[in-house]
Amino acid sequence: MKLYAYCLCADLETLATPVSGVSGAAVRILKIDDTSVVVSDCDTVPATHENMLVHAAVVRSVFEQTTTVPFRFGTLANEQQLRSFIAGHKAAIAKKLAHLGDRVEMDLKIVWQHQTSRPDQPEEAAGPGTAFLRQKRRELLGDDQAVAHRKELSSLLREDLGDLIKDEEMNLQLSETTVLGKVFHLVETLEIQDYRDRISEIPGKRPELAVEVSGPWPPYSFANIDLEFGSQFGVS
Amino acid sequence: MNDVDQLIISEEFENTDVSLLETLDHVLNRGLVIAGEITISVADIDLIFVGLNVLISSVETAHEVLGKRETE
Numbered sequence: 001m002k003l004y005a006y007c008l009c010a011d012l013e014t015l016a017t018p019v020s021g022v023s024g025a026a027v028r029i030l031k032i033d034d035t036s037v038v039v040s041d042c043d044t045v046p047a048t049h050e051n052m053l054v055h056a057a058v059v060r061s062v063f064e065q066t067t068t069v070p071f072r073f074g075t076l077a078n079e080q081q082l083r084s085f086i087a088g089h090k091a092a093i094a095k096k097l098a099h100l101g102d103r104v105e106m107d108l109k110i111v112w113q114h115q116t117s118r119p120d121q122p123e124e125a126a127g128p129g130t131a132f133l134r135q136k137r138r139e140l141l142g143d144d145q146a147v148a149h150r151k152e153l154s155s156l157l158r159e160d161l162g163d164l165i166k167d168e169e170m171n172l173q174l175s176e177t178t179v180l181g182k183v184f185h186l187v188e189t190l191e192i193q194d195y196r197d198r199i200s201e202i203p204g205k206r207p208e209l210a211v212e213v214s215g216p217w218p219p220y221s222f223a224n225i226d227l228e229f230g231s232q233f234g235v236s
Numbered sequence: 237m238n239d240v241d242q243l244i245i246s247e248e249f250e251n252t253d254v255s256l257l258e259t260l261d262h263v264l265n266r267g268l269v270i271a272g273e274i275t276i277s278v279a280d281i282d283l284i285f286v287g288l289n290v291l292i293s294s295v296e297t298a299h300e301v302l303g304k305r306e307t308e
Binding site: 005056082 | 255256258259260262263264265266267268269270
């Protein structure tokens with residue numbers, strides 16, 4: 001029997017609120033060293049609308065109780081895989097839990113009216129080899145313009161939100177006149193209201209920036225641990 | 237997490253207005269990935285097997301491959 005994993009958390013003995021798991025399976029806590037993994041016993045998990053919402057509900061329920069590192073929907077592994085993952089990433093998990101402790105994720109949808117500059121001269125015509133290498137470079141380093149916009153937006157938001165931002169991730173889409181995107185902030189639980197208040201002031205100060213906030217969320221966007229995925233499970 | 241934080245989070249969750257789409261975006265696109273496999277179903281018919289970050293194939297092919305792996 002495989003285990004469907006919802007989230008990792010620090011030492012958790014019991015769930016404060018009983019919740020039902022994916023496909024109606026019971027939710028239980030698997031203790032591995034100092035880490036608790038919230039799991040259900042099941043062999044397959046259909047990606048149904050209902051199961052996705054159940055995953056979110058279980059993670060949210062645990063998050064209301066303790067610091068949580070949510071797994072992405074669909075994490076199905078055997079107990080040995082989970083044990084070896086946790087044993088192999090003990091320090092990284094402890095560091096991640098400490099970083100996420102007493103903090104929540106707040107998400108911003110951004111529409112930024114911003115003239116994006118295009119290079120004066122288009123890239124000179126190149127053969128397929130050069131084009132391939134340029135594409136690889138962009139994949140590895142990111143589009144230069146996107147990187148510049150990310151820095152600029154991050155700097156604007158930090159001017160307005162200051163040290164309320166404990167960590168930040170963003171995902172931007174550029175057009176010639178507009179930057180659309182999502183920005184994810186890790187915020188202290190005690191500062192959620194301050195964060196909302198400062199966000200509500202942004203449209204008055206920056207008419208070019210439309211912002212919509214949602215949250216608090218369990219820290220899905222800050223959950224990833226630097227994994228040696230290939231060596232862990234033999235997959236690249 | 238202390239009691240005050242728990243209370244704030246519980247209250248915030250009760251007051252929050254998060255859309256279904258955002259919830260699905262979080263559970264499907266974010267979160268820790270260590271391994272995974274899901275089956276995408278429509279109207280109770282299994283259509284696609286997805287190995288997270290690994291492969292996308294038909295259910296039939298995936299079962300075939302996994303069956304072979306287990307017998308090896």
